[in-house]
Amino acid sequence: MELAIDRLIEGIARTGNPTALGLDTQLGHLPEGFAGEVRNFEDAAAALKRYNKALVDALCGIVPCAKVQIAYYEMYGVPGMQAFRETIDYAKQKGMVVIADAKRNDIGATAGAYANAYLGSTPLTDGEKEAFPVDFVTVNAYLGIDGVEPFLKASQTRGGGIFVLVKTSNPSGIQLQDLKIGDRTVYEVMGDLVSQWGEASIGANGYSSVGAVVGATYPEQGAALRQRLPHTFFLVPGYGAQGATGKDLRGCFDEKGSGAVVNASRSILTAWRKQPGVDFAQAAYNEALRMRDDIMGGM
Amino acid sequence: MELAIDRLIEGIARTGNPTALGLDTQLGHLPEGFAGEVRNFEDAAAALKRYNKALVDALCGIVPCAKVQIAYYEMYGVPGMQAFRETIDYAKQKGMVVIADAKRNDIGATAGAYANAYLGSTPLTDGEKEAFPVDFVTVNAYLGIDGVEPFLKASQTRGGGIFVLVKTSNPSGIQLQDLKIGDRTVYEVMGDLVSQWGEASIGANGYSSVGAVVGATYPEQGAALRQRLPHTFFLVPGYGAQGATGKDLRGCFDEKGSGAVVNASRSILTAWRKQPGVDFAQAAYNEALRMRDDIMGGM
Numbered sequence: 001m002e003l004a005i006d007r008l009i010e011g012i013a014r015t016g017n018p019t020a021l022g023l024d025t026q027l028g029h030l031p032e033g034f035a036g037e038v039r040n041f042e043d044a045a046a047a048l049k050r051y052n053k054a055l056v057d058a059l060c061g062i063v064p065c066a067k068v069q070i071a072y073y074e075m076y077g078v079p080g081m082q083a084f085r086e087t088i089d090y091a092k093q094k095g096m097v098v099i100a101d102a103k104r105n106d107i108g109a110t111a112g113a114y115a116n117a118y119l120g121s122t123p124l125t126d127g128e129k130e131a132f133p134v135d136f137v138t139v140n141a142y143l144g145i146d147g148v149e150p151f152l153k154a155s156q157t158r159g160g161g162i163f164v165l166v167k168t169s170n171p172s173g174i175q176l177q178d179l180k181i182g183d184r185t186v187y188e189v190m191g192d193l194v195s196q197w198g199e200a201s202i203g204a205n206g207y208s209s210v211g212a213v214v215g216a217t218y219p220e221q222g223a224a225l226r227q228r229l230p231h232t233f234f235l236v237p238g239y240g241a242q243g244a245t246g247k248d249l250r251g252c253f254d255e256k257g258s259g260a261v262v263n264a265s266r267s268i269l270t271a272w273r274k275q276p277g278v279d280f281a282q283a284a285y286n287e288a289l290r291m292r293d294d295i296m297g298g299m
Numbered sequence: 300m301e302l303a304i305d306r307l308i309e310g311i312a313r314t315g316n317p318t319a320l321g322l323d324t325q326l327g328h329l330p331e332g333f334a335g336e337v338r339n340f341e342d343a344a345a346a347l348k349r350y351n352k353a354l355v356d357a358l359c360g361i362v363p364c365a366k367v368q369i370a371y372y373e374m375y376g377v378p379g380m381q382a383f384r385e386t387i388d389y390a391k392q393k394g395m396v397v398i399a400d401a402k403r404n405d406i407g408a409t410a411g412a413y414a415n416a417y418l419g420s421t422p423l424t425d426g427e428k429e430a431f432p433v434d435f436v437t438v439n440a441y442l443g444i445d446g447v448e449p450f451l452k453a454s455q456t457r458g459g460g461i462f463v464l465v466k467t468s469n470p471s472g473i474q475l476q477d478l479k480i481g482d483r484t485v486y487e488v489m490g491d492l493v494s495q496w497g498e499a500s501i502g503a504n505g506y507s508s509v510g511a512v513v514g515a516t517y518p519e520q521g522a523a524l525r526q527r528l529p530h531t532f533f534l535v536p537g538y539g540a541q542g543a544t545g546k547d548l549r550g551c552f553d554e555k556g557s558g559a560v561v562n563a564s565r566s567i568l569t570a571w572r573k574q575p576g577v578d579f580a581q582a583a584y585n586e587a588l589r590m591r592d593d594i595m596g597g598m
Binding site for chain 1: 325326327334335336337338340342343368370371373374375377380381402403404405406409410412413415416422423425426428429430431439442443444445446464467468469470471472473474475478479480481485489536
């Protein structure tokens with residue numbers, strides 16, 4: 001069985017583009033008139049689905065991966081969750097590797113339920129079914145290995161993977177993550193745990209299906225983590241709207257230009273705002289190419 | 300506006316019972332034949348709803364609070380999320396204070412989407428709607444205050460609250476939480492942050508709507524945290540199936556017997572297994588009374 005990390009690395013090689021389309025779609029991102037009048041969650045979900053599908057259609061040939069932030073779907077209730085499911089299914093159908101950005105976490109048995117939901121399947125009295133099947137899910141490991149192990153176990157079913165929060169892109173991530181435990185920071189301790197958890201799932205390309213979230217907004221720390229964790233692939237948020245640029249990302253990649261996938265959400269979802277008169281999907285396509293060139297130019 | 304923490308404390312006073320009914324319901328918890336043949340998520344969701352409603356009906360007079368673990372509903376896909384929504388609505392309708400055990404976490408804007416989903420409401424082009432409205436949601440604060448602030452802000456709409464993971468009940472929680480940052484453990488650092496974040500929402504009973512999750516399986520640490528965080532209410536998992544007993548909990552309460560609500564899930568959901576011939580709802584009722592007496596006896 002092919003590992004999720006190898007599917008991701010192959011997608012990046014095929015497109016020459018180590019980026020992810022961040023589908024953090026909200027009503028406020030859509031061009032005026034696109035959604036019409038939205039009076040309930042069903043209306044909202046229909047508009048989000050339509051927007052996401054148009055972006056996936058436009059970008060699936062040049063962007064290998066979609067990161068779908070589930071918070072923005074939960075916010076629209078049960079219809080929102082239906083839109084989430086249809087979005088992940090559609091992106092996979094179009095050949096994209098799909099990451100559910102869910103940052104799920106709990107103790108063993110309950111982590112197992114989340115793992116079933118995203119990476120495995122759920123037992124019924126007659127057979128089993130997949131709830132929200134994706135290639136990767138993001139995980140918060142504050143609870144330690146027994147909250148992570150069920151994800152590793154469930155990932156064996158379909159060769160899925162996880163990205164564990166190590167160094168997040170937001171300003172106050174430092175409140176806990178940058179404090180010192182002996183001679184290591186909390187995020188270095190977490191990074192070392194992630195590296196260890198991933199040892200059993202290193203794929204053909206030298207990286208593990210157990211990756212790390214490392215924010216682009218801290219370039220020096222990203223570069224140091226790249227050296228420290230040679231088998232850990234990075235999911236890198238913070239590009240674009242959060243302020244990081246192509247050259248900030250250089251250190252997150254290895255000497256071959258592999259080792260990381262960079263997400264952009266708002267800057268692509270709302271690219272139409274900066275390209276007056278251009279269709280939203282074409283504007284997103286243009287911005288995705290600009291982003292690719294910016295990042296590849298930084299190498 | 301009444302704060303969530305005061306609603307919870309008043310419910311505990313009314314019933315004389317500082318416990319929560321943990322609705323971590325799964326097909327495997329239901330008595331044989333209850334669900335019939337379950338071939339899809341719709342069948343599963345229907346059975347879970349029926350079971351939960353029967354338990355809420357049986358226990359709402361003696362248990363003031365329901366903690367609903369969302370992982371077990373996500374596992375059943377979109378129909379599972381519908382069952383989650385109907386379960387929280389029904390428990391509230393029956394007068395219970397409802398905690399969504401979701402351990403959500405993200406950076407600012409995205410944490411805001413989760414906060415809208417559970418404690419606030421979601422803007423539409425025409426008005427706004429509530430996605431999964433509860434009294435409290437559990438939160439993981441590995442990302443620091445800008446991941447927490449949106450929950451505090453959204454909670455102002457309806458007077459909701461949060462419980463932040465401080466010291467979890469599982470064995471490997473110690474991998475990160477018990478490491479030392481200077482002279483404090485990681486969980487003490489987190490506890491001190493929680494206390495500080497809660498200062499603005501201390502209610503009539505001296506406790507804040509920003510509470511902490513403190514596992515019953517570490518009685519000494521629980522007692523030390525009780526002394527350290529006098530205005531922080533504790534949500535205490537780990538009783539029953541995870542091994543903690545009434546006397547282990549004493550230290551989580553203050554000298555007046557307040558300051559904590561203890562959750563039990565599996566031991567109540569599957570109480571029928573240890574009471575042959577007794578109806579499942581009656582068995583759950585009996586077990587809830589036994590738990591109350593065990594905990595009150597430890598005081």
